[in-house]
Amino acid sequence: MTNSMHSFENGDALADALAATVAEKLASAIADKGTASLAVSGGSTPKAFFRALSTAPIEWTNVHVTLVDERFVPEDNPRSNHLLVNENLLVSPAAKARFIPLYQPVETAEEAAEIVTNKASAASLPFDVVILGMGTDGHTASFFPGGDTLAKALDKNTPAGVMAMNAETAGEARLTFTFSSLENASLLVLHIEGEKKMDVLNKALAGDDEAEMPIRAVLNRASSPVEIYWAP
């Protein structure tokens, strides 16, 4: 599938444009089938986009929101992606959206993955909108280089759902939707900012070793076109 590049002057312009595109897609899904689903990334990049999207005048009560990945930490932990979404996206009109957390208060990430696969898959798959980020190591979602379940998570034949992932560079254990859950979103976005991330993207586009840079799985073989949103 062909990837498209959308470049902006700055992060605020990108946030407004991406929020408008996502809101339109969610509104059209609601008009077609009554509900819409949105899976977003955590990290430092999406804050302004979340703020812009939270004010969109759509029927948020009909939108399921979840995370493409999460750290195995409770929602009050400063490193929780859920916390980031609570504070920046699930505010204003978007506070009415139905949020599906990936973290579950159980012993292991593996147990949480099993529980949330049932909850999240029924409500939201296939996703209408998926917003991916990318780390400077070439990870996306929690597909980390060196991750203990990376090959399985990236295998197109692994069923849609959530898996646990452990990697030296990831800090905590992670929960991540599998590649097959994300690659066919009706709108599949890669949102990156900064020159350093553009260099990482160009390196990823120049090769095909997915174990080295897992973002390559998305760029090279997602069945939906990847809409790349970038600002310096």
Ligand SMILES: O=C1O[C@H](COP(=O)(O)O)[C@@H](O)[C@H](O)[C@H]1O
């Ligand atoms: O660990 C994570 O990092 C990536 C990228 O984060 P950023 O801070 O460089 O924007 C993010 O996409 C992912 O959801 C998150 O769990």
